[in-house]
Amino acid sequence: MAEADGGGSVSPIDRVCVAAVVLLLLRGAGLSLMVDGELRGTAGVSDPGIAVVQELQLTLGEGPCVDAWTSRAPVLESDLADPAVVRWPAFAQAGVDAGVLAVFAFPLALGAIRIGVLVLYRDRSGELSADELAYSLVLADVATHMVLGLQAGAPAGALHELLAREPPHWAEIHQATGMVSVQLGVSLDEAFVRLRAHAFAEGLPLRAVAREIVTRRLRLEEPA
Amino acid sequence: MSKRDRDRVVTREQRIVETFVELADTMVEDFDVVEFLHRLAERCVELLDCAEAGLLLADAAGVLRVMASSSERSDALDLLQSQNEEGPCFECYRRGVPVFSEDLTADAGRWPTFAPMAVQMGFRSVQAIPMRVRGETVGALNLFRAVAGRLVQQDMPLGQGMADIAAIALLQERAVRQAHGVVGQLQGALSSRVIIEQAKGVLAERAHIGVDAAFARMRTHARAHNLRLSNVARELIDGHLDVASLSDPALGVSTPER
Numbered sequence: 427m428a429e430a431d432g433g434g435s436v437s438p439i440d441r442v443c444v445a446a447v448v449l450l451l452l453r454g455a456g457l458s459l460m461v462d463g464e465l466r467g468t469a470g471v472s473d474p475g476i477a478v479v480q481e482l483q484l485t486l487g488e489g490p491c492v493d494a495w496t497s498r499a500p501v502l503e504s505d506l507a508d509p510a511v512v513r514w515p516a517f518a519q520a521g522v523d524a525g526v527l528a529v530f531a532f533p534l535a536l537g538a539i540r541i542g543v544l545v546l547y548r549d550r551s552g553e554l555s556a557d558e559l560a561y562s563l564v565l566a567d568v569a570t571h572m573v574l575g576l577q578a579g580a581p582a583g584a585l586h587e588l589l590a591r592e593p594p595h596w597a598e599i600h601q602a603t604g605m606v607s608v609q610l611g612v613s614l615d616e617a618f619v620r621l622r623a624h625a626f627a628e629g630l631p632l633r634a635v636a637r638e639i640v641t642r643r644l645r646l647e648e649p650a
Numbered sequence: 651m652s653k654r655d656r657d658r659v660v661t662r663e664q665r666i667v668e669t670f671v672e673l674a675d676t677m678v679e680d681f682d683v684v685e686f687l688h689r690l691a692e693r694c695v696e697l698l699d700c701a702e703a704g705l706l707l708a709d710a711a712g713v714l715r716v717m718a719s720s721s722e723r724s725d726a727l728d729l730l731q732s733q734n735e736e737g738p739c740f741e742c743y744r745r746g747v748p749v750f751s752e753d754l755t756a757d758a759g760r761w762p763t764f765a766p767m768a769v770q771m772g773f774r775s776v777q778a779i780p781m782r783v784r785g786e787t788v789g790a791l792n793l794f795r796a797v798a799g800r801l802v803q804q805d806m807p808l809g810q811g812m813a814d815i816a817a818i819a820l821l822q823e824r825a826v827r828q829a830h831g832v833v834g835q836l837q838g839a840l841s842s843r844v845i846i847e848q849a850k851g852v853l854a855e856r857a858h859i860g861v862d863a864a865f866a867r868m869r870t871h872a873r874a875h876n877l878r879l880s881n882v883a884r885e886l887i888d889g890h891l892d893v894a895s896l897s898d899p900a901l902g903v904s905t906p907e908r
Contacts, residue, residue, distance in 0.1 A: 459836070461841050466841065466843075466844060536826075537826070541837070577835060578832045580835070583835070583878070583880075585839035585843060589836075600851070601847050601848070601851035601854070603851060604850060604851020604855065604887075605855040607852060608851075608856055614887065640861055
């Protein structure tokens with residue numbers, strides 16, 4: 427069993443993602459935790475390869491997670507390579523490049539309270555059948571209770587260690603955001619947007635730009 | 651059976667079904683459990699042969715507390731509440747089985763405080779039915795009658811059914827409350843992680859030091875002032891904490907905050 431990035435062993439949430447893959451014949455699955463519509467953590471992935479795609483949503487600032495969060499409803503995209511698909515242009519392109527041709531995202535919620543999104547990835551286009559949709563909803567429910575069950579056992583104020591599955595560069599992205607907010611004299615949200623924009627314009631992965639910033643090889647400054 | 655009797659039976663059965671549907675319908679997320687239990691107590695009076703009904707639930711310390719009553723009378727509430735030391739509900743809760751008295755006037759020896767109190771209020775007999783979920787007794791449903799005798803055999807399953815619904819509702823409400831607490835902790839922890847990293851960057855840039863050094867200063871400050879790291883991070887980000895106030899741990903000197 428491949429290990430997920432950022433952690434040693436396979437976590438319970440990883441196992442739910444793997445179960446989804448097996449049950450629904452997926453390319454992969456990932457669960458992101460969100461707060462106020464922002465991606466704030468990866469709780470589990472079926473494999474490291476799909477973790478990259480899942481986290482693209484943070485680095486690109488778009489994707490099914492945010493949409494599923496905002497709409498409080500499943501977001502189903504059965505043909506990511508279809509040129510008529512206009513949502514998430516950058517994410518869709520990156521997904522297709524990684525071999526993903528369909529994505530299905532399910533919000534995780536407890537009543538009115540949202541905690542994140544479960545995303546299912548397929549390497550072939552096509553809609554989920556009614557049965558597959560029903561299974562997906564059950565898996566999302568199971569995942570929600572597992573996340574909360576794990577967190578209930580965490581020390582006060584801390585995230586349960588099994589819920590923190592992000593890759594090592596995750597912290598640098600937020601550190602770089604802090605630095606850029608001071609460099610540009612802007613809010614953290616704005617700084618993050620500028621960081622992403624710079625990475626996009628330069629055709630670099632966000633983690634690479636973050637590393638450049640944190641190691642002081644790059645500063646973002648206002649043009650003179 | 652006469653037609654009138656048959657009609658009465660059908661009506662009552664209808665009413666029972668309606669009651670269960672009504673109760674199930676109200677068991678949704680964020681429902682008002684106290685209101686629900688009050689309604690359930692009223693239905694008990696309507697459907698079971700009793701004058702008053704009350705629900706007691708054990709708290710974390712195992713003390714029975716009145717959750718709902720079909721009666722607004724304060725002495726009825728007192729009567730219910732008196733059972734955390736003695737009485738049918740007390741026994742019912744401890745033993746997890748139905749407990750009854752067919753004639754309270756004869757049971758003063760059994761329940762020296764409760765029995766006379768109940769008789770004085772006009773109750774002659776009483777039934778306590780355990781509220782149980784998954785083998786755990788969480789409280790008791792109390793049924794009071796103005797006449798001697800006990801609940802007819804046919805009504806026992808219905809009484810137990812009402813008690814079971816009450817138990818499920820209470821457990822669900824408790825689970826929802828606990829889950830909301832966990833969600834709050836989850837979101838707080840997720841946010842804290844991010845702002846701590848962001849604050850490291852903010853301090854690193856302002857003080858012209860590396861992020862690791864910045865983290866060391868944040869930790870030192872947090873410890874020295876008995877603050878949470880996430881609070882220090884928040885203060886740094888909001889600009890309420892002056893960089894100069896954060897000492898270089900290597901110097902071992904803490905400059906006073908302005």
